[in-house]
Amino acid sequence: MPILRIDLGSPTPVYRQIVDSLRALLVNGAFAPGARLPTVREVAIDLGVNHNTVAEAYRLLAEEGWLDLKRYHGATVLQRPPQQAEPARQEDFVQRLRELAARAIADGVDKEEVAQLLGALAEDLKQSKKEIL
Amino acid sequence: MPILRIDLGSPTPVYRQIVDSLRALLVNGAFAPGARLPTVREVAIDLGVNHNTVAEAYRLLAEEGWLDLKRYHGATVLQRPPQQAEPARQEDFVQRLRELAARAIADGVDKEEVAQLLGALAEDLKQSKKEIL
DNA sequence: GTATATTGTCTGGATACACTATACAATATG
DNA sequence: CATATTGTATAGTGTATCCAGACAATATAC
Numbered sequence: 001m002p003i004l005r006i007d008l009g010s011p012t013p014v015y016r017q018i019v020d021s022l023r024a025l026l027v028n029g030a031f032a033p034g035a036r037l038p039t040v041r042e043v044a045i046d047l048g049v050n051h052n053t054v055a056e057a058y059r060l061l062a063e064e065g066w067l068d069l070k071r072y073h074g075a076t077v078l079q080r081p082p083q084q085a086e087p088a089r090q091e092d093f094v095q096r097l098r099e100l101a102a103r104a105i106a107d108g109v110d111k112e113e114v115a116q117l118l119g120a121l122a123e124d125l126k127q128s129k130k131e132i133l
Numbered sequence: 134m135p136i137l138r139i140d141l142g143s144p145t146p147v148y149r150q151i152v153d154s155l156r157a158l159l160v161n162g163a164f165a166p167g168a169r170l171p172t173v174r175e176v177a178i179d180l181g182v183n184h185n186t187v188a189e190a191y192r193l194l195a196e197e198g199w200l201d202l203k204r205y206h207g208a209t210v211l212q213r214p215p216q217q218a219e220p221a222r223q224e225d226f227v228q229r230l231r232e233l234a235a236r237a238i239a240d241g242v243d244k245e246e247v248a249q250l251l252g253a254l255a256e257d258l259k260q261s262k263k264e265i266l
Numbered sequence: 267g268t269a270t271a272t273t274g275t276c277t278g279g280a281t282a283c284a285c286t287a288t289a290c291a292a293t294a295t296g
Numbered sequence: 297c298a299t300a301t302t303g304t305a306t307a308g309t310g311t312a313t314c315c316a317g318a319c320a321a322t323a324t325a326c
Contacts, residue, residue, distance in 0.1 A: 086241075109223055182286090204293080268326085293302075
């Protein structure tokens with residue numbers, strides 16, 4: 001059971017899917033700083049894609065400050081300093097959030113269910129906030 | 134001030150951005166069934182893109198059942214029957230939701246703020262549910 | 267200490283995609 | 297009846313995505 005699961009038929013490119021799901025894991029603290037991520041070839045075989053596709057994803061995550069990517073060494077997780085958000089990021093998030101919820105509803109997911117799932121994630125975030133304190 | 138705002142520099146293609154934001158408006162009931170949407174050329178000029186790009190977006194929305202797209206007549210909003218969600222849609226929504234929230238947090242938006250925004254949208258949805266009843 | 271395996275990177279190429287330019291034809295409009 | 301308007305169809309262009317294969321320094325096994 002691979003850590004990552006991607007959809008080869010999705011319109012969003014594979015390397016971006018990898019970035020998105022890995023980033024979610026990293027934000028959640030699924031990997032401790034200093035931990036080694038599986039090699040690009042391991043992930044590639046796991047997902048059934050070329051290793052260059054995974055390498056591109058790792059490169060983007062390294063640019064974001066999540067990974068230390070060294071040749072012959074592999075990818076190690078970094079302790080990433082918190083970023084300073086520009087105000088536009090928040091509006092952007094809200095718009096995408098609305099669009100995402102709208103598509104779920106359009107696809108037939110019940111409004112109440114969507115609301116419930118949103119609330120659940122909100123609770124999760126509040127909890128994880130407390131854990132740090 | 135155009136109804137739609139898109140980002141020409143975004144990795145997500147313009148026609149898909151149009152679909153996503155228009156769908157959000159349609160789900161929210163911003164357009165009554167029978168209403169006429171602006172023509173593809175109007176929207177195109179508004180956004181500074183070719184009208185074929187807008188036409189592609191309208192076509193996708195018509196496929197989803199939102200629009201009645203008739204040549205020489207324009208695009209009219211349909212009363213769309215509610216869909217029956219496959220179970221996978223819900224998991225998909227949750228994963229994308231997590232990824233979206235993770236990126237906002239990674240970009241520096243505070244966790245509590247993200248949680249607050251999620252909760253706010255959840256409340257909105259519950260309210261709009263009640264309105265129908 | 268030496269040979270081999272492992273690692274992310276680089277180059278090149280094939281294919282698909284996003285977007286544009288332009289023409290089209292039936293309907294609306296005056 | 298003449299003209300403007302509408303979504304559509306076709307062709308072309310630049311770019312993005314993904315793959316194949318080679319590369320070189322390090323890590324690993326003996």
